[in-house]
Amino acid sequence: MITAAAPAPQRAPASVLTSTGTITARNLRRMTRVPTLIALATIQPVLLVLLFTYAFGGAVHVPGVTYIDYLLPGIVVLAIGFGASQTGVAVAEDLASGMIDRFRSLPITGTAVLAGRVAADAVRNLGVVVLMAGAGSAIGFRFHAGPGAALTAAALAVAAGTVFSWLNMLLGLLVRNPEAAGLAGLFPIIILTFTSSTLVPVATMPGWLQAFARANPVTGMAGALRALCLGGPTARPVIETLAWLAGILAVTIPAAISRYRHATTA
Amino acid sequence: MRRLIGLSGQYAAVDPFLTGRENLVMIGRLHGLGCRAAHCRAGELLNRLGLIEAADRQARTYSGGMRRRLDVAAGLVAAPLVLFLDEPATGLDPEGRLALWQLLGELTAQGTSLLLTTQYLEEADRLATSIVVLGHGRLIASGTPSQIKARSGGDRLEVTVPPGDDPGPVARALAGLGAGPSVVDGVTGRVVVPVADGPAILPELAARLAASNLPVAEVALRRPTLEEAFLALTRQPGPGTALPEPAGSRSAGSPGGAGPAKRRSP
Numbered sequence: 001m002i003t004a005a006a007p008a009p010q011r012a013p014a015s016v017l018t019s020t021g022t023i024t025a026r027n028l029r030r031m032t033r034v035p036t037l038i039a040l041a042t043i044q045p046v047l048l049v050l051l052f053t054y055a056f057g058g059a060v061h062v063p064g065v066t067y068i069d070y071l072l073p074g075i076v077v078l079a080i081g082f083g084a085s086q087t088g089v090a091v092a093e094d095l096a097s098g099m100i101d102r103f104r105s106l107p108i109t110g111t112a113v114l115a116g117r118v119a120a121d122a123v124r125n126l127g128v129v130v131l132m133a134g135a136g137s138a139i140g141f142r143f144h145a146g147p148g149a150a151l152t153a154a155a156l157a158v159a160a161g162t163v164f165s166w167l168n169m170l171l172g173l174l175v176r177n178p179e180a181a182g183l184a185g186l187f188p189i190i191i192l193t194f195t196s197s198t199l200v201p202v203a204t205m206p207g208w209l210q211a212f213a214r215a216n217p218v219t220g221m222a223g224a225l226r227a228l229c230l231g232g233p234t235a236r237p238v239i240e241t242l243a244w245l246a247g248i249l250a251v252t253i254p255a256a257i258s259r260y261r262h263a264t265t266a
Numbered sequence: 267m268r269r270l271i272g273l274s275g276q277y278a279a280v281d282p283f284l285t286g287r288e289n290l291v292m293i294g295r296l297h298g299l300g301c302r303a304a305h306c307r308a309g310e311l312l313n314r315l316g317l318i319e320a321a322d323r324q325a326r327t328y329s330g331g332m333r334r335r336l337d338v339a340a341g342l343v344a345a346p347l348v349l350f351l352d353e354p355a356t357g358l359d360p361e362g363r364l365a366l367w368q369l370l371g372e373l374t375a376q377g378t379s380l381l382l383t384t385q386y387l388e389e390a391d392r393l394a395t396s397i398v399v400l401g402h403g404r405l406i407a408s409g410t411p412s413q414i415k416a417r418s419g420g421d422r423l424e425v426t427v428p429p430g431d432d433p434g435p436v437a438r439a440l441a442g443l444g445a446g447p448s449v450v451d452g453v454t455g456r457v458v459v460p461v462a463d464g465p466a467i468l469p470e471l472a473a474r475l476a477a478s479n480l481p482v483a484e485v486a487l488r489r490p491t492l493e494e495a496f497l498a499l500t501r502q503p504g505p506g507t508a509l510p511e512p513a514g515s516r517s518a519g520s521p522g523g524a525g526p527a528k529r530r531s532p
Contacts, residue, residue, distance in 0.1 A: 019295075019296050030283045099280075106297060107296075
């Protein structure tokens with residue numbers, strides 16, 4: 001028998017922690033079951049390390065450092081950025097399927113729904129960092145600045161992933177079409193990564209591009225990660241990167257929450 | 267407010283990559299149920315909606331009807347005081363539809379209010395205590411099912427010709443007898459005439475049939491279905507303009523953009 005009007009009105013709503021945790025668990029489950037998500041979290045990061053090392057590694061010469069040591073800190077950001085594009089896809093899918101309507105009918109905040117996705121992404125990104133460091137180590141990558149700096153690098157990469165997640169959720173809620181959201185999420189990361197110091201030193205680029213590459217936040221991020229992995233002064237690049245990330249979050253979080261409240265099915 | 271309501275939209279808003287049970291436990295947790303309570307409630311609803319055997323399969327393996335039932339179950343998790351349903355029987359097979367209607371009947375008997383929109387007039391007739399008929403964005407009628415049926419012109423006279431015969435001549439013989447346009451169904455060989463006062467019309471009917479000398483297989487007098495009432499109300503025929511439709515056309519379905527909304531209160 002169904003109990004209809006049971007103690008429903010008296011029940012306390014789920015705490016923000018419980019609701020965020022529940023949404024996080026849902027998204028983590030999906031990551032282990034949706035084939036695209038599995039591939040993006042496992043095969044793709046390893047492929048990126050191998051492809052760039054062996055295809056570009058012979059052509060690019062960075063003074064005083066092996067290419068894998070130069071490449072790996074930055075390319076982690078590329079892998080995380082690629083993975084984050086699926087976050088926009090998933091949000092657009094949730095919007096199209098009515099899942100977001102369902103969530104909005106529940107006594108939980110929109111922040112919990114979005115933060116639950118960011119938290120799940122962070123767990124995945126931590127896995128991606130470990131996986132890429134492992135794959136890199138197998139072909140010669142080494143941390144040269146000690147375990148503390150290595151852990152800081154991993155934390156910074158995951159923090160960058162959080163920014164990508166918020167950005168892509170916002171894109172997904174704006175674009176509303178899953179395929180379009182995927183493309184919209186890939187463009188910025190591809191353009192910004194390839195015009196940064198992530199894959200090749202800025203000095204090898206034509207002059208006009210160098211100016212852009214130096215101003216590109218991804219260059220700063222790659223530089224900060226590289227300093228943490230290879231050694232050298234870290235305080236300034238890390239603080240600059242954190243400032244960039246905080247700046248983008250200050251815009252994307254309120255915008256995404258506001259879009260979540262008002263977004264309707266495409 | 268969101269603690270008091272349940273929602274089941276037109277499209278089954280369940281996560282296809284979670285199992286039926288995981289979907290319902292997630293909704294329960296988001297409603298503030300404890301872990302055990304959420305599992306209990308999920309099991310109870312899966313059992314009640316005939317999904318217990320598929321409970322631990324991912325929802326993407328479900329048939330359309332199973333997904334719909336899971337979606338309705340998701341709306342019931344919190345034992346809501348008011349349940350909003352948008353075309354709940356869409357895509358259900360007859361068995362599933364009857365089971366759902368029975369369940370909704372039990373819920374309203376226990377004090378849950380139901381607000382549902384439907385194009386299936388049979389559903390409205392069966393479940394609703396109060397109906398609001400909308401057509402082309404305007405309120406057409408509201409009231410109990412019997413009030414609405416009464417407004418569309420009393421009873422329905424049904425005359426069926428022998429199999430294979432054209433019902434057209436009978437329709438012409440009965441022209442002007444009813445209170446509205448008659449509906450001719452060439453496939454079943456049936457002429458349906460709305461009549462204000464059924465029993466009073468029978469002598470005139472007998473006289474006309476005798477005079478026309480047309481063979482008739484069956485004569486029946488009945489209350490109108492809600493669908494007939496709906497069609498009569500949305501078409502707004504003027505009195506005396508009753509013209510039989512061409513033989514062979516079936517009057518089924520509702521005019522574009524029209525849909526009745528209905529409500530049941532305890």
